[in-house]
Amino acid sequence: MEIERASIQLAEAVKAASDYTGQGKVAAYIPELAKVDSRMLGAAVCLPDGTILSAGDADVPFTLQSISKICSLIVALCQNGQKHVFERVGKEPTGDPFNSIIKLETIKPHKPLNPMINAGAIAVAGMIQGNGVEQRLDAVLSLLRKMTGNPALSINEAVYCSEKRTAARNRALAWFLKDSGVLATDVEETLDLYFRHCAIEVTAKEVARLGMVLAADGVIPETGERVIPQEVARICKTFMVTCGMYNASGEFAIDVGIPAKSGVAGGIMAAVPQRMGIGVFGPALDEKGNSVAGVKLLELLAKEWNLAIF
Template sequence: MTGIETKQHIQQRYQEQLEQAVILASRHVKEGKVASYIPELAKSDPNHLSAAVVLMDGSVIAAGNTQTRFTLQSIAKLFSLAIALADHGCEYVFSRVGMEPTGDPFNSIMKLEAIKPHKPLNPMINAGAIVVCDMVKGNGCEERTERILSLLRKMTGNPEICVNHAVYLSEKNSANRNRALAYFMKDSGVLTGDVEDTLDFYFRHCSIEVNTQDVAWMASVLAADGAHPVTGERLIDERIAGICKTFMVTCGMYNASGEFAIQVGIPAKSGVAGGIMATVPMQMGIGVYSPGLDEKGNSLAGVKLLQELSNLWNLSIF
């Protein structure tokens, strides 16, 4: 058997197992509820489930309609964090946002008010991500948005990645809780820039539109410690990529991160549009999409799918 045949055999096995895992997980799509507090997200098809995997040689396997587009939402928080860390370094960034997981919902204001100083516990909750957005350098919202778009286009090889304007406006017009968080932090001195400009960037970067294959390519770059797995181009500093993956384990699945770490065991970040980005260091990047969410705000069928893949392929890093 030649090397090429061996590679083809592995890809075929992965393809068949991915398709079977999607079929098994699809039984759970109706158990989740599509996010409705952002009105535009409520229009999503609750029956959708798709997944894509990028291996370290650049091979792509996919199941379901992987060209269906959705917005990153909280998955984007990893990449604004990566840019802020590159702009300022760890010491400064983590002087303004913490590194600890929280057992509270992602949009909670309770601990922010209770702890002193009033800095958010981590960059993956909304308050922390807003502070991170405040730290991304750029002359206004549009320049900062273009910086993150440029990074994601390089990671995915997709020059058409852009902001979904309808979702952006829907978020902006329904963001009372996020405005409360931002103005509280401005009053406390944690947020130093213009509140509305920072929020505008936050809404825009959450509204960047992708498909599962794009997400799998993003995850593959993190799996390769910040280098593009095919070209070898350094897109994210290795140390920063490691920090991002650590936050994915400790905080990436909101206040279900501990349970996910035990049941699935790989770094992952979810978003309330129904996407999940998961990375297996030096093995693969995974993108999953199903818009029906569980009570913690994670894609219910998406989590079931990742559990199945982790068991099939022995993916847990623990």
């Protein structure tokens, strides 16, 4: 990949995809997210040697939201092992919206179908060990600081508080999990941890680095330091394909074909095996909760650079 040419192509793709920002809306159910300028779009690419290309609003901070589901899954798997984790959360895509509660009742046993829907991610948060919320949060934050190379990575308190105040649906999911015995830890503490994960603040550049670490099977590009076991990285990339883009994952797999995870703040983290990590920020969302322009941008890049894994 020729860096200069790739830079130009990235800028052109961001420009082309920007036209689509008008087709979406910023997330309204978390008041703090609703304040963001819906026309923003930024992207960054992190290459195996750590080089970062970027275009557009690639330095604007935003919160991870559902992208954090990958991070907490990594920590939960490392702390508890696959057996423990997958006894409490499944591996199947659902076809339902990310905040749906139906299958918690209809599927027996009542465990969430996968860790990428809210119910599953709350169950995963419940498995993160530590002495109190702060310490449990640190387990995730310290992983992310290593992956991004930014030791100052922290939480956006306004978003965290906004989400915590308005998270009635997530509370319903958590209490249902409690009732089913899936959630062993305290409900409010677990939700508090979940909201904090969601509110970790990053930029598209940092997200590109997260993607690159996964693309490199769990190794920090420049240093070669392993921060995620290879097996865990593989599991994450698989979930990103089957469930990463909410109930548009199947469509995204066909139309774009890159393992990716989106969040309702407008971020998308993509991992092209061995080749690159991509971070996108575009807060205007489609009705399923994915960045409208971000998806379009990844589609353009996937075609331009032939990134599809299939």
